Amino acid sequence: MKFYVIYLCLVVALVRPTLCKDEKDYVSKDSSALPKADLHGTTLHYHYESEAKLFGPAEETFHISADVDVEYIGDGFVNYLDNNASSFLMFMRNVFVQVIKGNGTTSESEAPLSADDLYDQPTWFVQLGNGTIAEARFTKKDLGNTDVMNFKRSILSALQTNLVRDKENVIETDVMGTHNSRYSLTELQFGEIEVKKHVSSKDIYVDNNTDLDTDEVDIETDEVQRVSGGILTSVSGHVQVFQKPVEQDDTTANPEEGGNIDLGVYLTSNVTFTLTLRKHVKRSVEGVQRIEAVANAQFQKRSLVGQYDQVSGVYQRWTILRKKFDKEDKLSQAVTNFMKDPTDPSKCM
Ligand SMILES: *[C@@H]1O[C@H](CO)[C@@H](O)[C@H](O)[C@H]1NC(C)=O
Numbered sequence: 001m002k003f004y005v006i007y008l009c010l011v012v013a014l015v016r017p018t019l020c021k022d023e024k025d026y027v028s029k030d031s032s033a034l035p036k037a038d039l040h041g042t043t044l045h046y047h048y049e050s051e052a053k054l055f056g057p058a059e060e061t062f063h064i065s066a067d068v069d070v071e072y073i074g075d076g077f078v079n080y081l082d083n084n085a086s087s088f089l090m091f092m093r094n095v096f097v098q099v100i101k102g103n104g105t106t107s108e109s110e111a112p113l114s115a116d117d118l119y120d121q122p123t124w125f126v127q128l129g130n131g132t133i134a135e136a137r138f139t140k141k142d143l144g145n146t147d148v149m150n151f152k153r154s155i156l157s158a159l160q161t162n163l164v165r166d167k168e169n170v171i172e173t174d175v176m177g178t179h180n181s182r183y184s185l186t187e188l189q190f191g192e193i194e195v196k197k198h199v200s201s202k203d204i205y206v207d208n209n210t211d212l213d214t215d216e217v218d219i220e221t222d223e224v225q226r227v228s229g230g231i232l233t234s235v236s237g238h239v240q241v242f243q244k245p246v247e248q249d250d251t252t253a254n255p256e257e258g259g260n261i262d263l264g265v266y267l268t269s270n271v272t273f274t275l276t277l278r279k280h281v282k283r284s285v286e287g288v289q290r291i292e293a294v295a296n297a298q299f300q301k302r303s304l305v306g307q308y309d310q311v312s313g314v315y316q317r318w319t320i321l322r323k324k325f326d327k328e329d330k331l332s333q334a335v336t337n338f339m340k341d342p343t344d345p346s347k348c349m
Pocket residue numbers: 030031032033034035036082083084129130
């Protein structure tokens with residue numbers, strides 16, 4: 001059985017289990033790239049907020065907020081030097097997660113939980129002069145936690161942009177995989193640029209050895225970014241996952257697909273997020289210290305594409321489903337039976 005795994009933990013990221021293939025290099029019209037910002041010795045203080053609404057019978061909203069500090073640490077290295085690349089270290093602080101149950105009229109919020117201990121590691125990334133994020137590197141602690149890496153990947157995806165004028169279709173890689181992104185750039189006043197980005201499930205390259213399954217759901221994502229003096233000053237966007245209309249006849253429901261348990265309903269979600277530059281400042285003494293403190297840390301390169309452990313992903317999905325059905329004995333029984341023997345149709349109600 002194939003699933004889209006939705007990360008309830010810290011981000012709702014749609015992912016594929018395989019690492020991305022080598023990206024094909026193609027020549028871009030970088031002559032029209034916007035001028036590069038001078039970021040030497042500076043820190044970009046961003047604030048991230050997101051709200052992940054999960055639809056279906058048990059409505060839940062996850063509210064996540066975090067401070068994201070991006071430290072410029074130099075030009076890109078070897079492979080990227082001629083691309084006007086920059087290297088950064090990303091640090092996260094004040095990471096809070098709050099769960100709100102209910103549908104707005106009857107909502108109960110739990111107290112926000114701090115996740116700072118999970119996010120105490122820096123992440124190294126390289127951004128090319130054209131806005132593409134070319135590489136991400138994680139420390140050993142993060143390599144042991146896929147959810148943490150995926151959340152960081154989703155923030156890096158938000159930082160990825162297109163600073164090349166007149167180039168509307170870009171193949172890029174982010175947390176969703178390798179896909180086409182449709183961009184449009186509008187010059188605003190005072191050198192500010194508005195960058196719009198759109199991706200839908202149709203734009204995602206599905207290679208034939210992955211489990212990307214768009215049978216049940218469609219994805220639409222939109223982002224509006226503001227760039228000023230070559231620096232990304234804000235991003236706001238949403239990722240909508242919605243159910244495809246069901247064509248097949250209910251009476252022929254395939255027990256291998258979970259009988260009459262409609263998974264699509266549980267996969268429907270809407271994530272909205274903003275990443276806003278609050279301050280762009282000369283690096284503080286603390287900033288210098290925290291960079292020095294990680295000088296000897298070992299970073300390892302990993303794909304920007306979200307990953308998941310297939311076995312535990314399926315397991316998590318079922319655990320969540322079971323919990324939701326717990327209120328309804330009959331359904332709970334069906335799910336339990338299904339899990340015992342997914343091939344026996346008589347056990348699926
Ligand atoms: C690097 O930046 C300069 C100045 O902004 C620009 O003229 C040049 O085309 C850029 N090169 C590449 C490869 O992006």
